[in-house]
Amino acid sequence: MRRLPALVLALALAGPAFTAEPPSSEGVDVKKSRLLLLPKSTVENSSAQQYAQMMRGAAQKNALNADRQQVERLRGIARSLIPPAARFNPDAARWRWEVNLISSRSVNAFCMPGGKIAFFTGIISALQLTDDEVAIIMGHEIAHALLEHGRARMSEQVLKSVGVSVAAMLLNLGQVSTTVLSRAADLAVTLPFSRQHETDADLVGMELAARAGYDPAAAVNVWRKMGKLAARPGGAQPPPFLSTHPSNENRIRDIEASLPRVLPLYAAAKREKAITSR
Numbered sequence: 386m387r388r389l390p391a392l393v394l395a396l397a398l399a400g401p402a403f404t405a406e407p408p409s410s411e412g413v414d415v416k417k418s419r420l421l422l423l424p425k426s427t428v429e430n431s432s433a434q435q436y437a438q439m440m441r442g443a444a445q446k447n448a449l450n451a452d453r454q455q456v457e458r459l460r461g462i463a464r465s466l467i468p469p470a471a472r473f474n475p476d477a478a479r480w481r482w483e484v485n486l487i488s489s490r491s492v493n494a495f496c497m498p499g500g501k502i503a504f505f506t507g508i509i510s511a512l513q514l515t516d517d518e519v520a521i522i523m524g525h526e527i528a529h530a531l532l533e534h535g536r537a538r539m540s541e542q543v544l545k546s547v548g549v550s551v552a553a554m555l556l557n558l559g560q561v562s563t564t565v566l567s568r569a570a571d572l573a574v575t576l577p578f579s580r581q582h583e584t585d586a587d588l589v590g591m592e593l594a595a596r597a598g599y600d601p602a603a604a605v606n607v608w609r610k611m612g613k614l615a616a617r618p619g620g621a622q623p624p625p626f627l628s629t630h631p632s633n634e635n636r637i638r639d640i641e642a643s644l645p646r647v648l649p650l651y652a653a654a655k656r657e658k659a660i661t662s663r
Contacts, residue, residue, distance in 0.1 A: 393637075400453045407652050411650060411651065412423075412472070412592045412646060412647060413588040413589060413591065413592050413643055413646055413647065415473070415532065415588060415589055416581065416585060417532050417533065417587040418532065418533055418534060418536075418537035418582070419539060421437065421533060421536050421540055422540040423536060423540045424541055425498075425533075425536065426474065428499075428535070428536045428539055429480075429496045429498050429499035430462055430498040430518075430536065430636075431539070432498040432499050432501060433481075433497075433499055433501060434499065436483070436497050436501040437502070439503070440485055440503075443485075443487045443488075447483060447488075448487055448488040448489060449486075449488075450485075450486050451488050452486060452488070452506065453504070455486055455509065455534040456484075456485070456486045458516070459486055459502075459504055459523070460484045461482050461512050461540060462516060462519050462520050462523060462597075462599075463482065463484045463502060463521070463523060464509070465597035465598060465599070466523060466524055466527060466593045466594065466597045467482060467500075467527075468533055468596075468597075469592070469594060469596035469597060470527060470555065470592055471529070472592075473531040473532065473589055474531040474532070474533070474599055475528075477500065477530075477531060478590060480499050480500035481499065481500065482500035482501075482502070483500065483501050483622075484503075484504075485502070485503050485504075486503070486504050486505075486506060486593060487503055487504070487505050487506070488505075488506050489505045489506060489507055490505075490507040490511075491505040491507045491508070492505070492507045492508045492511050492512070492614065493505045493507070493508055494508055494523065495525045495526050495529075495653070496523075496524050496526035496529060496530045496534060497530065498530055498533070498535045498536055499530070499541075500527075500530060502523065502526065502527070504519075504522075504523070508522065511614060512607070512610045512611070512614065513610075514605065514607075515531060515606075516599065517599045517600040517655035518593070518603045518606060519601035520593075520594040520599035520603070521590055521591065521594050521599070521601070521603050521604045521607050522590075522607060523557065523590075524589070524590030524591065524592075524594045524597075524599075525586045525587060525589075526586075526590075527590065527592035527593060528585065528586040528587075528589035528590045528593065529582065531589065534582045534586070534588065538551065561656055566600060573581055583636075584636075587604065587639065587640060588640075588643050590604070590637070591604050591643065591644075591647050592646075592647050592650065593648040594651075595648070595650040595654065596650050596654055597650040597654065598654035598657075598658050599651070599653070600649065600651060600654055601644060601647045601650075601651055602644060602648075604640045605640055605641065606662060607636050607638050608633045608640070609633070609637070609638050611633060615633075
């Protein structure tokens with residue numbers, strides 16, 4: 386995350402930058418951002434409007450949900466990932482989740498605050514994603530929303546836009562225009578997250594996948610594929626979250642170190658699926 390003068394005041398208003406989640410005997414431990422000056426409802430409403438605008442734009446280009454089979458595949462995986470999301474953010478139970486597929490060569494996917502998910506066909510085709518790998522990527526993007534990384538980034542962008550002199554007024558949004566909020570929501574999708582945000586999203590995404598019955602070890606395959614794609618001359622553009630963030634080697638190392646905490650969850654989910662399918 387960029388260091389800004391406004392950020393100093395934000396931290397003073399919001400308290401510690403991160404708070405540790407309670408330790409658990411199973412699953413991962415993460416840190417949740419506390420740079421959250423903007424109310425949840427404001428962030429979610431602004432993100433929903435921005436998302437709807439993006440989907441309308443895709444529809445006008447006949448690029449929205451053109452591949453019905455892939456759309457149903459994505460939505461089916463999402464239905465499995467969403468129930469365990471409440472462990473990391475209880476508000477997820479009330480979100481109006483959406484999952485859409487955009488036809489584009491862009492190697493990307495995202496989940497905006499409030500559970501607004503989009504995949505681009507480019508990430509599915511370029512990486513030849515299995516269901517386990519889709520679950521890892523989707524879980525990673527959902528994790529950003531659960532840990533409120535977008536809300537933190539929007540708060541930072543609003544502070545940057547309106548200046549430190551009116552930062553105190555942000556608590557009641559008296560000086561924040563619709564234009565500023567819209568721009569902040571847009572940047573919450575297009576700007577890279579911090580390294581810590583990325584690491585936490587990797588780990589939470591693995592746990593969501595494991596609890597949903599998808600192999601968390603697929604995360605290693607995902608980042609190996611990402612690395613090969615990024616190194617390919619003239620290859621597809623890597624996703625934004627690949628740039629300025631942990632190297633693939635460090636990412637894989639952290640993932641492998643956390644696998645023992647989530648593999649038992651995966652085994653339990655598989656056993657439960659086997660029992661219910663009888």
